[in-house]
Amino acid sequence: MHVVDTNSGGMFFLYGHGGTSKTFMWRTLTAAIHSTGNIVLAVASSGIASLLLPGGRTAHSKFAIPVPTE
Numbered sequence: 001m002h003v004v005d006t007n008s009g010g011m012f013f014l015y016g017h018g019g020t021s022k023t024f025m026w027r028t029l030t031a032a033i034h035s036t037g038n039i040v041l042a043v044a045s046s047g048i049a050s051l052l053l054p055g056g057r058t059a060h061s062k063f064a065i066p067v068p069t070e
């Protein structure tokens, strides 16, 4: 939350074994940031993963990332 409060930005990588609260952490952060009036774009690399996030979409869908066909 510090990087949001100070508008400093950042990149974080959350990893861990199955069932170790990764989704819980993302959902909590999303709710906390959204509650401050900020916009949260929840995207994932796969459709299955995006279903775990509130309002989640795939990054390809949200940002219209082209998929090379050749």
Ligand SMILES: Nc1ncnc2c1ncn2[C@@H]1O[C@H](COP(=O)(O)OP(=O)(O)OP(=O)(O)O)[C@@H](O)[C@H]1O
Residues within 6 Å of the ligand: 016, 017, 018, 019, 020, 021, 022, 023, 024, 025
């Ligand atoms: N702090 C917590 N308090 C209570 N329950 C929690 C907490 N953190 C996680 N849980 C519960 O533990 C379970 C597993 O958590 P979660 O789905 O966040 O793990 P995960 O790391 O995303 O798992 P996976 O890698 O399998 O997707 C969920 O049912 C979740 O509600």
